[in-house]
Amino acid sequence: MMEWQALALSLKLAGWTVALLLPAALAIARMLAWKRFAGRRLVEAALAMPLVLPPTVLGYYLLSAFGANSALGRAFIAVVGHPLAFSFAGLLTASLIFNLPFAIQPMQRAFESIPADVRPAAACCGMSPWRIFAEIELPLAWPGVLSAMVLTFAHTLGEFGVVLMVGGNIPGETRTIAIAIYDRVQAFDTRSAGLMAAVLLALSLAAIAVAYSTSRRTEPAGGG
Amino acid sequence: MAAEGRLFIQLAQRAPIPLAATFDCAPGEVLALTGPSGSGKSTILRCIAGLDRPRDGRIECAGEVWLDTQARIGVSPQRRSVGLVFQQYALFPHMSALGNVVAALGHRPRSERGPRARALLASVHLAGLEHRRPAELSGGQQQRVAMARALARDPKVLLLDEPFAAVDRVTRHKLYRELAELRRQLAMPIVLVTHDLDEAAMLADRMCILHRGRTLQIGAPHEIRTRPADALVARLVDLRNVFEGVVRAQDAPAGRTLVEWQGIVLEAAHAAPFAVGTRVAWTIPVGGVVLHRRDRPSRGEHENPIAGTVVECLALGDDTTVGLAADGPAGAQITLRVPTHVARRNGLAVGVRAGASLLADAIHLMPWRDTGRDAQA
Numbered sequence: 001m002m003e004w005q006a007l008a009l010s011l012k013l014a015g016w017t018v019a020l021l022l023p024a025a026l027a028i029a030r031m032l033a034w035k036r037f038a039g040r041r042l043v044e045a046a047l048a049m050p051l052v053l054p055p056t057v058l059g060y061y062l063l064s065a066f067g068a069n070s071a072l073g074r075a076f077i078a079v080v081g082h083p084l085a086f087s088f089a090g091l092l093t094a095s096l097i098f099n100l101p102f103a104i105q106p107m108q109r110a111f112e113s114i115p116a117d118v119r120p121a122a123a124c125c126g127m128s129p130w131r132i133f134a135e136i137e138l139p140l141a142w143p144g145v146l147s148a149m150v151l152t153f154a155h156t157l158g159e160f161g162v163v164l165m166v167g168g169n170i171p172g173e174t175r176t177i178a179i180a181i182y183d184r185v186q187a188f189d190t191r192s193a194g195l196m197a198a199v200l201l202a203l204s205l206a207a208i209a210v211a212y213s214t215s216r217r218t219e220p221a222g223g224g
Numbered sequence: 225m226a227a228e229g230r231l232f233i234q235l236a237q238r239a240p241i242p243l244a245a246t247f248d249c250a251p252g253e254v255l256a257l258t259g260p261s262g263s264g265k266s267t268i269l270r271c272i273a274g275l276d277r278p279r280d281g282r283i284e285c286a287g288e289v290w291l292d293t294q295a296r297i298g299v300s301p302q303r304r305s306v307g308l309v310f311q312q313y314a315l316f317p318h319m320s321a322l323g324n325v326v327a328a329l330g331h332r333p334r335s336e337r338g339p340r341a342r343a344l345l346a347s348v349h350l351a352g353l354e355h356r357r358p359a360e361l362s363g364g365q366q367q368r369v370a371m372a373r374a375l376a377r378d379p380k381v382l383l384l385d386e387p388f389a390a391v392d393r394v395t396r397h398k399l400y401r402e403l404a405e406l407r408r409q410l411a412m413p414i415v416l417v418t419h420d421l422d423e424a425a426m427l428a429d430r431m432c433i434l435h436r437g438r439t440l441q442i443g444a445p446h447e448i449r450t451r452p453a454d455a456l457v458a459r460l461v462d463l464r465n466v467f468e469g470v471v472r473a474q475d476a477p478a479g480r481t482l483v484e485w486q487g488i489v490l491e492a493a494h495a496a497p498f499a500v501g502t503r504v505a506w507t508i509p510v511g512g513v514v515l516h517r518r519d520r521p522s523r524g525e526h527e528n529p530i531a532g533t534v535v536e537c538l539a540l541g542d543d544t545t546v547g548l549a550a551d552g553p554a555g556a557q558i559t560l561r562v563p564t565h566v567a568r569r570n571g572l573a574v575g576v577r578a579g580a581s582l583l584a585d586a587i588h589l590m591p592w593r594d595t596g597r598d599a600q601a
Contacts, residue, residue: 115312115314115317117310117311117312117314118314118315118316118317120270120273120275120301120308120310120314121308121310121314121315121316121373122316122327123274123275123300123301123302124273124275124301124306124307124308124328124374124377125327125328125330125373125376125377126302126303126305126328126330126331126377127302127327127330128302131330135327136316139318140317140318
């Protein structure tokens, strides 16, 4: 049995994560690529933490931070009326934090690979900072930006540990497709689990294929 | 002073790169900023473009103040109207040659941009290559695109940062000729950064010698090479014959200053600023040292005659460079250059005795002062 609701929730979570993370990651990646400031290495290390931290550990800390005993949790309840934990908003917040390195690192590498004098050259051509970003930086960093978006999207679809810790398993609210697969396996419904796993696999493959083919096409023509 | 279109620069800072530079450049003039690597040449160029900001300074171009740290004026690069050709050209790799030039035409009406960009590319001999990307162009063609892009802005000053360093020799000489041709049509000041003295001498009207960010001397290339301001400049412009001596007599009526050097008294062109007894540095261009030819003795040989032993004899093409260790306690080495066939006919070889004359009018006296050491202190 395919759980369309769980799939839709996963896609919604992944879509929102990409949409909200994109502008923030662009700004942070640009800053890390070009600005030299004290503590830059520290910031980079902190942003890379989700790569090495076990998802359950991260999930545990996020759950504590979101709970009614924390300042953040209380503030959220005061404003929205329900706790951040075990809600879609809580899931999205966790997803944003968890995906920071997947979104930032490819973009940062892409911005770093832009030759040093190209941006000053654009300024000397009279281009405004906004035009330099839109017409020079973004097109040149595009493969990195795209692969960051695809990685984030695919990674969110498949995330399990953090989601389970922070969101639980509430249908329509926090029951993502990865949770549903686990749930079906626990209930010995391997047919449903297999079907949903295959859908997830296909989605991930498609995403990676899009990322690879686009980045190949945007490489400089003439092989030089 | 007529400020019409003129560029005035005055920069000063201690860190990160020390600067103490003052110069100007007239419309249509090519001024070469020359000095060893790390002397601040590129930094000065970036300050003019507005990409770097010095601690203290004032930059004025065509009557506009672009920088005045005292008045807290610092115009952004976008509003400075400079054309800058970067060392590695810094073309936009994802745009065609035409796109690169159009990108700098934002100040013109949209309908004019295409035709104007094509005309600029044609003026640098790139007609037909408009749609190639930088990676599909040779180094020389990339440099021309960079030049067209710099000119596209209708700049009030053209800045060239080592524009010939990244191409091969044949292409470089072709580009020299093109720049010489192009500059006749250009009415703005042109500042050329180069570490190559021959390039500077060939292309520039005036040279500005830089050392550790400090302007040491500004003048016509020939003047700097024959009359360097001090021993440091002489060393920086790679003069071979730089020695020290003591002024022994001043003979203004005869137009002569007598300098003692290694126990010999040399006659030099009159140099009024140096009192008798002053320690001086002196230099003579390689061309001012005349070999005493065994095959053809001349009457000029009594002019500052030097005798010595050949310690170096290096044939480089048509010319042979000869190092002559002068007789005397210190055995200073004087370098002269003779046509290779003359060297052969006179039997010049290492270990052979030879004589030469130092032409008095070619001897140039300088203060005995190492500006480099001053700057370090």
